[in-house]
Amino acid sequence: MSLMLENHLEIEGDLSLAERAYRHLRDRLIMLDIRPGDAINDGKLAAEMGIGRTPVREALKRLESDHLVISYPRRGTFATIVDITELADVSELRESLEPLAARRAAKLATPAIRTELRNTAASIAKMATAEDPYDLMRYDITVHRLIYRAAGNAHLEDVLIRYDNLATRIWCMVLDKGPSVAGHVSEHVELLEAIADGDAERAGKLALEHVTSFEQAIRSVL
Structure with a gap:
């Protein structure tokens, strides 16, 4: 692992849970680890990251403003399509x-x-x-x-x-x-x-x- 990436991980360790969730999900979305059009289950994501659902929901609100996820009433939240x-x-x-x-x-x-x-x-x-x-x-x-x-x-x-x-x-x-x-x-x-x-x-x-x-x-x- 490069020194640059090691320093990046050290910085990540000092972040709030909501910020960590945001950065983790953001990078999964941009690398298409979460595929375009996939449904986003905040409970499942929270369990995977070992944190509560509240910071995940806060992260998803920010990701919507980044045009990486989109929410629909009564349908849920989805990864946006790559246009x-x-x-x-x-x-x-x-x-x-x-x-x-x-x-x-x-x-x-x-x-x-x-x-x-x-x-x-x-x-x-x-x-x-x-x-x-x-x-x-x-x-x-x-x-x-x-x-x-x-x-x-x-x-x-x-x-x-x-x-x-x-x-x-x-x-x-x-x-x-x-x-x-x-x-x-x-x-x-x-x-x-x-x-x-x-x-x-x-x-x-x-x-x-x-x-x-x-x-x-x-x-x-x-």
């Missing part, structure tokens, strides 16, 4: 906001985060291309969230996490048809190094290229 037609709209927003986050991170990241960025880049450079594509996608999510955190703007971070989640769900829908995930993840090496070096212009350029290559990869298999 491929949203790709253009999601990409348009990410093409503006991802470069902004990368530039801010290059300018504002703390020395500790710059070290974390460099360590993460080194870890990616050593990754085997044969690794499980779903594990690589989980790593991709963690890398993006590191960059958003480095940008030092909680509002920007929140918005970007939401749109990256939607983009990841779309990617996971075509994961068995699309190009190598390893190639997509490896694009982060230069980006992370540019941010760590404080090169805002290059970081913004690479972030834009990363988002546009994602959209092109998805469209190539649609």
Whole structure:
């Protein structure tokens, strides 16, 4: 396990039950561990996580605002369907906001985060291309969230996490048809190094290229 993921788990341990439930369910939904259209049983989920139903219900309310679940009166709560037609709209927003986050991170990241960025880049450079594509996608999510955190703007971070989640769900829908995930993840090496070096212009350029290559990869298999 990488140092970055170990630190992520340590942070998770300090969260409230509702926040832990939210993050756990959010990541299962975006990785399609909970399939689009599946019914959500809050009692079963609470039992699986070893917590009460109240924090799970609080988490589901937040997930509905994230467009990851939807509730119907007298029918229950369901995982939302992945709408491929949203790709253009999601990409348009990410093409503006991802470069902004990368530039801010290059300018504002703390020395500790710059070290974390460099360590993460080194870890990616050593990754085997044969690794499980779903594990690589989980790593991709963690890398993006590191960059958003480095940008030092909680509002920007929140918005970007939401749109990256939607983009990841779309990617996971075509994961068995699309190009190598390893190639997509490896694009982060230069980006992370540019941010760590404080090169805002290059970081913004690479972030834009990363988002546009994602959209092109998805469209190539649609």
